[in-house]
Amino acid sequence: MKDGFRQSMAWLHTWVGLVVGWVLFFVFVTGTAGYFDDEIDRWMRPELPLAERLDDVERDAMLALALDRLEQVAPGAGRWSIELPHYALQPRGMQGLTISWEELPERGQRQGRRGREALDAYTGEPAEAIEPRATGGGQLLYRMHYLLHYFPRNVGILLVGACTMLMLLAIVTGVITHAKIFKDFFTFRSGKGQRSWLDAHNVVSVMALPFFLMITYSGLVFFPIQYMPAAITTVYGDSPQPTRAFFDEFFERSDEVRLPLARPELSLARMIDHAEAEWGAGQVTALDLRHFEGQAPQVDVRRAHGTQIDFRDPETMRFDATSGERIASDAPMHGAGKTRNVLIALHEGLFADIWLRWLYFAAGLLGCAMIGTGLVLWTVKRRKRHQKRDGGAPSFDAAGLRLVEVLNIATIAGLPVAVAAYFWANRLLPLEIADRAQWEVHSMFLTWGWVFLYASLRPLRRAWIEVLWLAAAAFALLPLLNLLTTDRHLGVTVAHGDWALAGFDLTMLGLAALFCYMARTLQRKWRSEAGSAGETEARAASADGETWSNVEAEVAQ
């Protein structure tokens, strides 16, 4: 602990940041990839068709076909839903005619079995299902950012939660430490060693500070039962299942009894027309049919999400299915619920259109940069202190520093290589091997482990440069690998205008360029430093005992 408020906050910032830095880097990398989870899903299932636009389909006929099919597969169910062809947010992309249903719950159960089926909008027959390769896809990558991998679900959630809480602390203490937050934002002193790393850390951190605060706090809000159960379990302590009692009450879930549905005699298309007269053409995305005991059967018409942030709670218009009259919808969510929903929606960013989505992605990358520069800054500061000390004899501290440096290389440069390996495995693993999806992930973590070993056996500076070049190569060659192994490569996807698939390949090239730039910059900088090292004796020894001139010799090899 240091004297003075700001000093003790700086101390806290340093150590909290170091302890969770690598886990948070993993969380930020996989979470940032998660903003394009659906696009990655599609890339990793190249058997699926290219994006298509449905031509105008006659609505009355289509609804009749959907009802035919629902009567056939889910007679007397408790809910029927018909999704019209539209641009969906989850999964993102054009979605054709789809039906889903929930059967009446069995005795003692709260929910019935659910089903879902994509239909051909012209024939009403179940759409031909294409069996894609076994893969975890983008969803698995995205789930890693809150579950990690190889851990039981709750352990992963708790570990990430603890790290997230420390991230919140690191952000708040970082802001407190940073007295001249505004002035420093416009300050960058390049080529000045530690000072430059500090400036870089400040600039990237402040640039997206509101995003970091939002993403960290909202991340904690997802799991109240795991992270902050005290109020729920105490206040609902007298019910047999406190959490369920709380959630039922909080989300105002009704315990009304559902009755089996029958096909409505009135035209559903007229209800859609009614809704569109108010909302505008093309605004209706889906219909939900339900029948509660003591009420008339009802039809909810769902509105497109638009730019509404709270996308899980879309605007609806409710009709009496027997009279066709418009009736009152459920009351809107209360303030506490809205607050929670908006926090969660902001975190997931599912409401975001393509440009805002890229902004989310960029903010996520800035988060990686913030954590990365912070971790490097720690080693730069420490190394300086070691150099000042006499001798440079091996000590506990020196071993610790070495470990941190190796972990930095393996995480900052190595994790991207591992993510690339996940994509490589998707294209290279034989399609018929058992547990194929698992082996894709094993490939990712085996690669990561290998990079760690590699970095711990090489001189530090060579390891940085080599692993960065490896990352650049691994991403740069992915579009080529895609070209050699599938017919969903850039030549096809760009020509077809399928920008989700083309965007994946192009993003890989962009990432390759980024790693090239990092490797080139380090190489140049260290070469020029090594060149002037002969003149300055004070700089003779670096952290792991190698001299600056033998670094040069190594880099030049």
Next chain:
Amino acid sequence: MIAFSDAARYRWAVFSRVIAAAVGGYALTSAAIVLLALIWPLPRAQAVGVATLLGFAIYAIAVIWVFSTRSAWRAWIGMVAPTAVFALAAWWLLPGGGA
């Protein structure tokens, strides 16, 4: 010898504060959100919901206080005393409690 025991004392003080922050801070937060949930003038579920949402901010402030106060002893007292007061008040307000 003195230098060593100083270093050892420093390490223990840091360790003590880490525990005060992690465990004591969490206990303080839990007691505080239970009390908040009970006194917040909203329907029960909503009061519990907002109190839980605020918990993470309370926890962060508690930890920051633990590491900024003068000594590890003060840090512990600062965690334990309010926890006891909040817990007692909550117990009194809970149905079946003292009230």
